[in-house]
Each structure stands twice: as C-alpha cells, then as structure tokens.
Amino acid sequence: MTSQVKFNVDTKALGRIAQGGAVLGAGGGGNPYVGRLMVQQMLGDDKTVPVIDIDTMGDDELILPIAMMGAPVVMIEKFPSGNEIPNLVNMIERLMQKKVSAILCIEAGGLNSTIPFIAAAQMGLPIVDGDAMGRAFPELQMVTFTLGGINATPMAMFDDKGNGATFDTVSNQWTEKLARALTIEMGGSAMVGLYAVTAKQCREYLIRDSLSMAHEIGEIMENHGGDVTDALAKRFGGAHLFQGRVRDVERRNETGFSKGTVTLEGTGDFRNSEAVLSFQNEFLAAEVDGKTVATTPDLITLLDANIGEPVTTDMVKYGLSVNVLGLPCDPIWRSEKGLELVGPKYFGLDVPYTPI
Amino acid sequence: MTSQVKFNVDTKALGRIAQGGAVLGAGGGGNPYVGRLMVQQMLGDDKTVPVIDIDTMGDDELILPIAMMGAPVVMIEKFPSGNEIPNLVNMIERLMQKKVSAILCIEAGGLNSTIPFIAAAQMGLPIVDGDAMGRAFPELQMVTFTLGGINATPMAMFDDKGNGATFDTVSNQWTEKLARALTIEMGGSAMVGLYAVTAKQCREYLIRDSLSMAHEIGEIMENHGGDVTDALAKRFGGAHLFQGRVRDVERRNETGFSKGTVTLEGTGDFRNSEAVLSFQNEFLAAEVDGKTVATTPDLITLLDANIGEPVTTDMVKYGLSVNVLGLPCDPIWRSEKGLELVGPKYFGLDVPYTPI
Numbered sequence: 001m002t003s004q005v006k007f008n009v010d011t012k013a014l015g016r017i018a019q020g021g022a023v024l025g026a027g028g029g030g031n032p033y034v035g036r037l038m039v040q041q042m043l044g045d046d047k048t049v050p051v052i053d054i055d056t057m058g059d060d061e062l063i064l065p066i067a068m069m070g071a072p073v074v075m076i077e078k079f080p081s082g083n084e085i086p087n088l089v090n091m092i093e094r095l096m097q098k099k100v101s102a103i104l105c106i107e108a109g110g111l112n113s114t115i116p117f118i119a120a121a122q123m124g125l126p127i128v129d130g131d132a133m134g135r136a137f138p139e140l141q142m143v144t145f146t147l148g149g150i151n152a153t154p155m156a157m158f159d160d161k162g163n164g165a166t167f168d169t170v171s172n173q174w175t176e177k178l179a180r181a182l183t184i185e186m187g188g189s190a191m192v193g194l195y196a197v198t199a200k201q202c203r204e205y206l207i208r209d210s211l212s213m214a215h216e217i218g219e220i221m222e223n224h225g226g227d228v229t230d231a232l233a234k235r236f237g238g239a240h241l242f243q244g245r246v247r248d249v250e251r252r253n254e255t256g257f258s259k260g261t262v263t264l265e266g267t268g269d270f271r272n273s274e275a276v277l278s279f280q281n282e283f284l285a286a287e288v289d290g291k292t293v294a295t296t297p298d299l300i301t302l303l304d305a306n307i308g309e310p311v312t313t314d315m316v317k318y319g320l321s322v323n324v325l326g327l328p329c330d331p332i333w334r335s336e337k338g339l340e341l342v343g344p345k346y347f348g349l350d351v352p353y354t355p356i
Numbered sequence: 357m358t359s360q361v362k363f364n365v366d367t368k369a370l371g372r373i374a375q376g377g378a379v380l381g382a383g384g385g386g387n388p389y390v391g392r393l394m395v396q397q398m399l400g401d402d403k404t405v406p407v408i409d410i411d412t413m414g415d416d417e418l419i420l421p422i423a424m425m426g427a428p429v430v431m432i433e434k435f436p437s438g439n440e441i442p443n444l445v446n447m448i449e450r451l452m453q454k455k456v457s458a459i460l461c462i463e464a465g466g467l468n469s470t471i472p473f474i475a476a477a478q479m480g481l482p483i484v485d486g487d488a489m490g491r492a493f494p495e496l497q498m499v500t501f502t503l504g505g506i507n508a509t510p511m512a513m514f515d516d517k518g519n520g521a522t523f524d525t526v527s528n529q530w531t532e533k534l535a536r537a538l539t540i541e542m543g544g545s546a547m548v549g550l551y552a553v554t555a556k557q558c559r560e561y562l563i564r565d566s567l568s569m570a571h572e573i574g575e576i577m578e579n580h581g582g583d584v585t586d587a588l589a590k591r592f593g594g595a596h597l598f599q600g601r602v603r604d605v606e607r608r609n610e611t612g613f614s615k616g617t618v619t620l621e622g623t624g625d626f627r628n629s630e631a632v633l634s635f636q637n638e639f640l641a642a643e644v645d646g647k648t649v650a651t652t653p654d655l656i657t658l659l660d661a662n663i664g665e666p667v668t669t670d671m672v673k674y675g676l677s678v679n680v681l682g683l684p685c686d687p688i689w690r691s692e693k694g695l696e697l698v699g700p701k702y703f704g705l706d707v708p709y710t711p712i
Contacts, residue, residue, distance in 0.1 A: 091524075094451070164524040165534060168447075174519050178541055182521075185537040 003056040003102070006129055006212075008048040014039050014117055016218025021105075021113025022310040023217050023232065023325070024210070026299040028282035029109010029136030030068055031312055038111075042082065042118045049117050050126040051211055052102060059200035061101035063128055064092055066119045067112045069140065069157070069179065070189030071258045071281070071314075084158040084191035085119045091156040091166060092193050104202075105131040105211065106143060106195065110312065112136065113214055115191070127211070132195065134207040134330035135299050138257055138281040140179060141172035142342045144332050145195050148205035155179065155194035159186035184256045207330050221308055228308035229323040238327035239356055241286055241293050242275040243268045243305065246320045251313075257281055262302075262316050264324070275324060277302075279313045284347050286324060294326040295344040297333035298356045301325045326356045359458070360412040362485055362568075364404040370395050370473055372574025377461075377469025378666040379573050379588065379681070380566070382655040384638035385465010385492030386424055387668055394467075398438065398474045405473050406482040407567055408458060415556035417457035419484055420448055422475045423468045425496065425513070425535065426545030427614045427637070427670075440514040440547035441475045447512040447522060448549050461487040461567070462499060462551065466668065468492065469570055471547070483567070488551065490563040490686035491655050494613055494637040496535060497528035498698045500688050501551050504561035511535065511550035515542035540612045563686050577664055584664035585679040594683035595712055597642055597649050598631040599624045599661065602676045607669075613637055618658075618672050620680070631680065633658075635669045640703050642680060648707045650682040651700040653689035657681045682712045 009017065015036055022032035043049075057063075066088060068080075089100055103120040105113055108131055120127040132143035140152060152175040155167045165182055169175045175194070183190050217232065224231050233240050244264035251260035259280050266273035276287045283300035286293050294300050302311040305321035316322075332338055334355060340346070343353050365373065371392055378388035399405075413419075422444060424436075445456055459476040461469055464487055476483040488499035496508060508531040511523045521538055525531045531550070539546050551558075573588065580587050589596050600620035607616035615636045622629035632643045639656035642649050650656050658667040661677035672678075688694055690711060696702070699709050 161530070162526045163530050163534065165538075166522040168520040170518045174517070178519060178521060178538055181537045181541040182534055185534055 003052040003126060005050040005126070006053050007051050009051055009117060010048045011039055011043055011045055013215060014043065014114065016222065017211060017214045018110050018114045019221050019309065020214030020217030021108045022110030022312065023301050024108035024134070024214055024299065025110055025112070025136040025310070025312065026282045026301050027279055027313040028138065029107055029113065030111020031315065032110025032310065035111045035114035038118055039114055043121050047121050049120045051129050052126045054128050054130060054199055054203055054206055054208070057102065057199035059198060061199045062096065062098050062196060063102045063104050063199060063202060064089065064100045064193050064196045065104040065106035065132065066116050066191070066193050067106045068115055068189055069192045070183045071253055071256060079160070080191055081160045081162070083162065084160070085122050087158045087164055088156045088191060088193035089123055091164065092154065092196050095154040095166060096196055100125065102126050102128050104128045107131055107133040107136040108210060108214060109136040110310070113211070129211045130206040130208045131210045132205070132207065134210055136282050137342055140176045140194065143195065144205040144207060145197065145202065146172050146341060147332065147337055150195060150197055150201060150205065152194045154196065155192060157182060157190050157192045159190045180256045188256070207332070224308055226304070226306045226308050229303050229325050232325055236327050238325060240323060241300070241326045242266065242288055242324035243270045244275060244322065246316060246318055246322065249316055249318060258314055264322065267321065277324070278349070280347060281313060283313065285344060285349055285351065286326070292351045294356055295349065295351055295353055296347065297329040297338065297342045299327040299329060301327065328356050359408040359482060361406040361482070362409050363407050365407055365473060366404045367395055367399055367401055369571060370399065370470065372578065373567060373570045374466050374470045375577050375665065376570030376573030377464045378466030378668065379657050380464035380490070380570055380655065381466055381492040381666070381668065382638045382657050383635055383669040384494065385463055385469065386467020387671065388466025388666065391467045391470035394474055395470055399477050403477050405476045407485050408482045410484050410486060410555055410559055410562055410564070413458065413555035415554060417555045418452065418454050418552060419458045419460050419555060419558060420445065420456045420549050420552045421460040421462035421488065422472050422547070422549050423462045424471055424545055425548045426539045427609055427612060435516070436547055437516045437518070439518065440516070441478050443514045443520055444512045444547060444549035445479055447520065448510065448552050451510040451522060452552055456481065458482050458484050460484045463487055463489040463492040464566055464570060465492040466666070469567070485567045486562040486564045487566045488561070488563065490566055492638050493698055496532045496550065499551065500561040500563060501553065501558065502528045502697060503688065503693055506551060506553055506557060506561065508550045510552065511548060513538060513546050513548045515546045536612045544612070563688070580664055582660070582662045582664050585659050585681050588681055588683070592683050594681060596679060597656070597682045598622065598644055598680035599626045600631060600678065602672060602674050602678065605672055605674060614670055620678065623677065633680070634705070636703060637669060639669065641700060641705055641707065642682070648710070650712055651705065651707055651709055652703065653685040653694065653698045654712045655683040655685060657683065684712050
C-alpha cells in the first residue's frame with residue numbers, strides 16, 4: 001500500500017508551519033527563529049516534504065516521532081551537527097528490526113514542528129499530518145499515546161558531539177526521568193526519537209491534521225499584523241485573555257527545565273489590570289488580577305502586539321508589548337485521565353481546571 | 357574451537373575469590389558480604405562455573421564484562437532483581453548482532469569479582485581468568501582496555517525495577533559521564549555490561565590470571581587470621597604500611613561517588629604515628645605522619661586487625677583496629693599513559709607517584 005500525499009511542504013510553507021507551530025507551542029516547543037534557520041540550512045530552497053494522512057498508511061507501517069528535548073534557551077546555542085537524525089533512525093530501526101516508513105511531530109512548536117520536516121527531508125520519508133499533544137508540553141510522557149498505553153521506548157537520543165543513548169523503561173514517567181538526566185549531561189539539549197508506533201497502534205490516539213492547522217495559523221498570521229490575536233481567537237474558539245506590557249520576568253533553569261513567571265501590566269482594554277503567567281518551558285496558567293483565567297491543558301500563548309509573532313517563554317523580555325491568547329486544547333486532554341497527566345494539579349498548581 | 361576449562365568454581369571457591377577480590381578491590385569493588393549473599397541466593401550449593409584461559413578461545417569469540425556500577429554503600433540496600441543479567445546479555449547480543457561466548461570481570465572487588473560468576477552461571481557461560489584493572493577503580497574509563505583504544509560502548513545498563521539504557525559514545529570518558537548520571541537517576545546503583553570485546557581484541561590488554569590470584573589470596577586468608585597482612589605483603593611484593601585504630605571517618609556522597617578520608621591512630625610498631633587515607637570509592641592515597649607512603653594506581657587495602665578480612669571504604673567505622681596493606685599495581689598502570697588515566701594527578705592529588 002502506498003500512502004497518498006495530502007500536500008507538499010516547501011521552505012515557504014514550512015515557515016508558516018513553524019510560526020503556527022509556535023502559536024500552538026504555548027510558549028514552548030522551541031524557538032521559531034531557530035526553526036527557520038534550521039530549515040534554511042538543512043532543507044534549502046528546492047526540497048519539498050510530502051505530508052500524508054495516517055488513514056492512507058498500511059497498518060504495520062512504522063512511524064517515528066522526532067524532536068529536540070531540553071530547555072528551550074539552550075537549543076538556541078547548541079545547533080545540531082546534522083548526524084543526529086540518521087543516527088536516531090538507524091538506531092530505532094536496529095532496535096525494532098523494522099524500517100521506518102514515516103516521520104511524526106511529537107508536539108507542536110516553533111522548533112518541534114520543524115525538526116521532523118528536516119528529518120523527513122534528510123531521510124527521504126513522508127511526514128504524517130498530526131501530532132501527539134496538539135500543543136507543546138514540558139515532559140515526554142505528556143502525550144496522547146500515554147493515554148493509549150503506548151510505550152515511549154525503545155527511545156534513542158543523540159547529542160551534537162555524536163554521543164548516543166537508548167532507553168527501554170517500565171513506564172513513560174521513567175523514560176522522562178532517565179532521558180531528562182541525560183539531556184542535562186549532554187549539555188542541556190539533545191535530539192530524540194521515541195514513541196515509535198505502527199499506523200494501526202496510533203490511529204486512535206493521534207491528534208489529527210495539526211500540521212494543516214499550524215499551516216492555517218501561519219497563513220492567518222501573514223494576513224494580519226499585530227491584530228492577529230482576535231482573528232485566531234475567533235477562528236479556533238479561543239479568547240483574547242489580556243493585553244499589556246512585560247513588567248517582570250523571573251526565570252530559572254531547574255532540573256533541565258526553564259521555569260518561572262511573567263508579570264504583565266495592562267494596556268488598552270486591560271488598563272489598571274495585572275496578569276501573571278507561570279511557566280515550565282510552556283505557559284501553565286494565566287491569572288488576571290488574582291483570578292485564574294486559563295490553565296493547562298488549554299493553550300496560553302503570548303503574541304508580540306506590534307508584529308503579531310508568538311513569543312516563547314525563553315524570549316519574553318522586560319518592556320515587550322504583548323497579547324495573551326487562550327485556545328482550547330484537544331478534547332482528549334479534558335478527560336479525567338488526560339487531566340491527571342497534564343492538568344494544573346500535576347504541575348503543583350492549586351487551581352481547578354476550567355475550560356476556556 | 358572449544359575453550360579449555362582451567363578449573364571449576366563452586367560456592368566455596370567463589371567465597372575465597374570474593375574475599376581475595378575484596379583485597380584487590382583496594383577498598384572498593386563492592387562489599388564482599390553482599391557478594392557472598394548473592395552467591396548463596398543466585399548460585400546455590402550445587403552449581404559450578406568453568407574458568408577458562410583467554411588463549412584457548414577463538415579470535416572472534418565475544419567476551420562480555422559485567423559489573424555493578426554506583427556508590428558501594430547503595431549496593432547493600434538495592435539487591436538485584438535477577439532479570440538484569442539476561443537483559444544485559446540480550447541487549448548486547450542484539451546491538452552487536454553476535455552471541456556472547458564468555459563473561460569477564462571488569463575489575464576486582466568483593467562484589468565485582470562475584471557478580472560475573474553469577475552472570476556466567478545464570479547464562480550457562482564460562483568466565484575468563486583475568487580482568488581489566490587488576491584492582492578496582494572508581495570510573496569506568498579506568499581500564500587497561502582504554503589504553504588499548506577499545507571502546508566501552510555499546511554499553512547496556514539495567515536497574516532492579518526493569519529500566520534499561522544503552523550508550524554509544526565518542527569516548528570512554530563520555531561513557532562514564534553519561535552512565536554515571538543515569539546510575540544516580542536509577543537510585544545510585546545499576547548492573548552494567550560494557551567493553552564487549554573479541555578474544556583477539558583484548559588478549560594484549562587483559563590483566564591475566566587475576567581470578568586465580570584472588571582465589572590464592574582467599575586461601576592465604578583462610579590459613580591466617582588477623583596476621584594475614586604480612587603474609588600477603590610477602591607473597592605479592594607489597595608492604596605493611598600501617599597498623600592502627602580508626603579515629604575519624606569523613607564520608608560524603610558526591611556525583612554518584614562515595615568520597616572522603618579515614619584517619620588512623622597508630623598502634624603496635626606505629627604507636628604515636630597517624631595515618632590519613634583518602635578515597636573515592638577506592639583508597640587513593642595513604643599518608644603517614646604527613647608523608648605519602650602509597651598512591652593510586654598501587655593498591656591500598658584495609659584489613660581488620662582481628663579477623664583479617666578486608667574493610668571496604670563504605671564499611672570502615674570509628675574504633676575499628678586495622679592493618680594497611682600496600683600492593684604493587686599491574687605494570688601496565690606504571691606507564692606514562694597508565695598514570696595519566698589513573699595516577700594521583702587525575703584525582704587532584706598533588707603528590708608524585710612513587711611505586712611501592
């Protein structure tokens with residue numbers, strides 16, 4: 001069976017996907033600027049990557065998600081060597097005794113919606129339209145696949161120096177724990193291949209069409225400037241949660257994560273109000289004047305008020321004018337098991353989850 | 357080609373090897389008491405393990421060293437589940453696409469001279485008479501194989517919960533760095549298989565007959581009591597460096613190692629003298645009245661003055677009467693490259709190496 005191509009992605013389309021992915025990244029998922037640089041360097045001007053629908057794949061065909069793991073701020077300084085992806089694919093194929101048929105994004109994000117395209121181009125493989133989060137989350141067990149009882153391992157991991165490791169663990173939480181420790185040891189970021197699944201295994205748990213959605217977001221951004229927030233809120237059933245200027249950023253690197261809070265001073269309709277956003281790589285909760293207005297697993301994204309571009313948690317700076325966009329998460333995360341895995345309680349936030 | 361059996365090791369002979377191994381362990385290499393418990397539980401009364409000479413093996417036959425990695429004090433509390441060894445052997449065979457023909461000790465030690473016998477018994481394999489240190493050292497790149505340009509990887513690692521990892525690194529120092537971080541994450545100790553080599557590859561760098569030597573030390577200990585120190589010094593060209601009582605032990609767990617110093621108050625011929633022994637899992641240097649009398653890579657071992665048994669760095673306690681035995685290391689460590697890898701300078705000790 002040959003899978004059918006839905007559409008082909010060139011450098012320009014991938015630029016839109018990187019921007020849209022960064023909106024879905026909810027402050028994390030890697031920096032879109034780094035994503036664009038990588039595309040330019042590794043994809044070039046003339047290559048295209050075919051995007052396919054999972055339903056046109058054979059049941060037994062193997063799909064490999066590929067991503068960068070680590071604190072986002074480190075990824076800006078540690079550029080991949082280019083050997084990581086072939087190393088990852090070879091290692092997973094060796095461990096599973098099976099050829100990889102397609103690449104998948106594990107999460108949305110400026111970098112992690114882009115890296116899998118580079119991987120697909122480098123390996124001459126198609127990419128599946130979808131992902132396993134519908135946004136970005138900080139820990140690797142936080143995927144819909146975990147809800148489906150799918151193992152993260154065998155997982156492979158390579159750094160820019162050529163060091164590699166693989167994992168075979170008793171739970172996805174253990175995979176996170178071990179892989180996180182090694183990411184730190186490898187210098188703060190690494191390229192990973194994990195949750196290798198057959199098309200049949202993941203069909204039910206895949207969040208479908210998220211590459212198409214990222215591309216559409218990118219298009220909407222091209223057609224709007226700083227006023228994109230309301231357009232996106234309207235199109236995807238979200239809300240324009242706040243508008244303001246960054247008054248304070250408290251940020252620390254802790255156990256391999258970038259953690260902290262951003263305080264905003266209201267402007268326009270939100271004059272005399274204050275918002276506090278807490279984050280762990282991604283934004284976890286938004287409070288306006290002491291009242292929680294959105295929490296994980298819904299998406300909280302900062303958009304530059306002047307140019308409309310998403311601002312990741314590692315790039316947010318004092319003085320920046322921003323809009324805060326809230327978008328509803330995929331319905332699977334609103335289930336009891338979903339909230340247990342990625343709800344506010346898991347992150348130690350003492351607030352109930354109230355859907356946007 | 358079928359390798360010839362030099363001798364068969366039963367539970368009793370293995371008890372001697374564990375004791376002799378603990379002397380060669382120079383304060384590390386795992387606790388001999390834990391080693392004996394494991395033998396009893398996992399080998400039983402009726403099994404024997406054939407010991408073979410490397411020269412009777414075919415050039416292409418694969419040898420797998422197996423060991424416990426981690427801070428020795430943790431190993432006392434974290435007993436293996438029994439699945440680690442088959443998991444390790446299977447993983448290495450999968451990665452190397454080759455069957456393992458024999459097991460090897462990577463280092464001497466109360467535990468690490470014993471574990472490989474349990475592995476050999478469990479897998480129905482012979483064990484090679486030799487090891488890759490001729491003693492114990494704290495870091496995994498500190499083997500004669502590193503001097504021979506042999507890679508530690510592919511390396512495999514399993515914990516008692518069933519979590520596994522493998523490594524494929526650019527240097528043996530990187531293997532140490534990554535594996536150490538994971539050992540800590542796995543709870544402080546793990547079972548490892550590393551430096552898988554063909555008989556041809558390792559023939560030149562193997563420290564030969566060290567199991568026979570450990571067994572002979574065990575026999576000498578059986579025939580002597582507390583006065584075994586002089587007998588061992590005489591037989592192996594060593595020195596009785598000190599006799600005294602433990603006045604102070606300063607011990608800390610740091611980056612996965614047990615580090616510290618032991619201070620002894622002289623008794624007998626050493627009355628009015630004081631000795632200070634520094635350690636990182638193993639004893640690194642012995643000072644008597646401010647003068648260095650022995651350093652790594654020579655062996656410094658504590659023996660209980662009453663019963664003659666070796667006292668590991670994790671078991672040494674205030675008030676204990678001990679003798680300090682110094683034994684010469686294998687000549688390979690006295691080369692320039694050997695001293696660079698395991699000499700006093702590597703451990704940050706500001707003393708020249710003066711052979712015992």
